Amino acid sequence: MDEKCSCDNCELKELFVDSLEEDHMEAVCSSKKEKDYSVGEVILKERTQIREFTYLKSGLVKLFRSDPSGSEQIITIAKPMDYVSLLSVFSNDEYNYSVTALEDSVTCSLNLENLRMMMRENGGLALSLLQKMSRAADRIILDTLEIRKKHLRGRVAYLLLYFSDNVYFSSEFDLPLTRKEMAEYVGMTTENVIRTLSEFRKDGILKIYGKTIQIVNQELLRSISEFG
Amino acid sequence: MDEKCSCDNCELKELFVDSLEEDHMEAVCSSKKEKDYSVGEVILKERTQIREFTYLKSGLVKLFRSDPSGSEQIITIAKPMDYVSLLSVFSNDEYNYSVTALEDSVTCSLNLENLRMMMRENGGLALSLLQKMSRAADRIILDTLEIRKKHLRGRVAYLLLYFSDNVYFSSEFDLPLTRKEMAEYVGMTTENVIRTLSEFRKDGILKIYGKTIQIVNQELLRSISEFG
DNA sequence: CGCGGCTTTGATGTTCATCAAGTAAAGTGG
DNA sequence: CCACTTTACTTGATGAACATCAAAGCCGCG
DSSP: OOSSOGGGGOTTGGGTTTTOOHHHHHHHHHHOEEEEEOTTOEEEOTTOBOOEEEEEEESOEEEEEEOTTSOEEEEEEEOTTSBSSOTTTTTOSBOSSEEEESSOEEEEEEEHHHHHHHHHHOHHHHHHHHHHHHHHHHHHHHHHHHHHHSOHHHHHHHHHHHIIIIISOSSEEEOSSOHHHHHHHHTSOHHHHHHHHHHHHHTTSEEEETTEEEESOHHHHHHHHHHO | OOSSOGGGGOTTGGGTTTTOOHHHHHHHHHHOEEEEEOTTOEEEOTTOBOOEEEEEEEEEEEEEEEOTTSOEEEEEEEOTTSOSSOTTTTTOSBOSSEEEEEEEEEEEEEEHHHHHHHHHHOHHHHHHHHHHHHHHHHHHHHHHHHHHHSOHHHHHHHHHHHIIIIISOSSEEEOSSOHHHHHHHHTSOHHHHHHHHHHHHHTTSEEEETTEEEESOHHHHHHHHHHO
């Protein structure tokens, strides 16, 4: 789009690096579509044709599925470099989950057929995507099992530490999820998420100002996450 | 190993079909290693170097992980064509789960480095494996979420129907899992698995002879699985 | 035959979901 | 900008679902 290929400056170029010859690189660059989303906007919708391979350039999103009764389950939270369209993309023709933005986000999409073609011609690219996808799927599966083992306090602790350690890299941050969403992620009720947070506050583990969380006693929180 | 390549007759050849040129096919064939396992034998062990790409030719296996305290969580049950070493293989250098045989099983292994090389040279092969892996991961993730939503009765019903519909294709079959393993799979206690089975028996939904299960009222079981 | 693992049932207590009710915060339209 | 509505958050009380504990029968195997 620019005079030179704008993908050259993309911090995600490494994703394809070593795998893409110059001509393919240009094909990618000219066919890619960047899109902006603000908080709450729908990026992908369940039961919808998959035509593109989409990944997250910046922001934070949630993957979830909803059932007829209207309730939702959050599958995972994804930040840049976690694949957004990892599930289903190469195995299904419809998404079996939805994605919405938890923070203002930018995605970049490639035509899936083109990508498939490139992968067929370029095994290194295919292998590199396989690796990334494998890693992403692993994380979801292991996290889910991990959460399932824990009691409510452990689940909430785990979730808070996830944001602190892997997303915001700080002991103080703004929760990108509502209490309800936290509940949908770790499989408990909204009321009990709140109750648990309140307990943590009373125990001096957290300070809570609405969505803003400050972890005061990290050590204790970690041990609750591990053994609770 | 035989006078001709023995893989020509392998029912899993299609896995590579259209993707493997003749010379690669022979490389695969001569380097592959088939192994027999009987019930209960360990096929892969957690925290162990991944050197091979292993898949299941026949039999039935469980993937699970154990924690320090000794308790185990079953990740999934795999039958032939479900990938055995799908998780981690392309993303990690150690297995993060173990695999043991639930029935007498035969596996076939390829050297992982060789396979990687073939995939680099042959994008079609890589794409085909990506597809299979994606499907397998999807199934695990969605099944886990599905199970999590349900109450105990629904979980047990779901599990029984899984065996009936997808493994044994019959309303009567021998459970390949102990009651304890069933519990480890669906996240409940052994006692409650037993209690639930007994309830189903009393309600005339099942007949139970030790490990042998006969589903009498399939319709009801399905509705319990769906709504319970 | 007796030991250990798997299975079964009952009694008890804890954890958690549900229900109810109220406060705070955040959009919405006049 | 303020009343109005809706959505998010919070706390308490209650009961249901489930884990835990205990005890006994069963079965295969050395």
